[in-house]
Amino acid sequence: MLDKVKTPQLNVQKKSIYDPTQTGLIYPEIQQFDSFEAERLHRKQRLVAACRAFALEGFDYGFAGHLTIRDPERPELYWTNPMCVHFAQVKVSNLILADHKGQVV
DSSP: OOOOOOOOOTSOOSSTTOOOTTTTTTOOOOOOOOSHHHHHHHHHHHHHHHHHHHHTTTTOGGGGGEEEEOOSOOOEEEEOOOOOGGGOOOOOGOOOOEOOSBBBB
């Protein structure tokens, strides 16, 4: 994903102000998925990676904060790390799906 070379096309409407105008630049693109399940797993894996990064920075567990991602199929719901679980111990299998009020779904 990060190794794609994007060649800008002149006279084409840019999707974003962040699209480069120089040729030969390498920058990440939004990944496309075949299903909600594939995108959900991708997002949950990155959420776990972020929790592990927090652990490396010395944050310990839920009382230190939480991280969330939206569910791709149901954007009103969030995946989050469980309370009182050390950031280094968060796994895809123990993430919690909750609504905006914090109720576990």
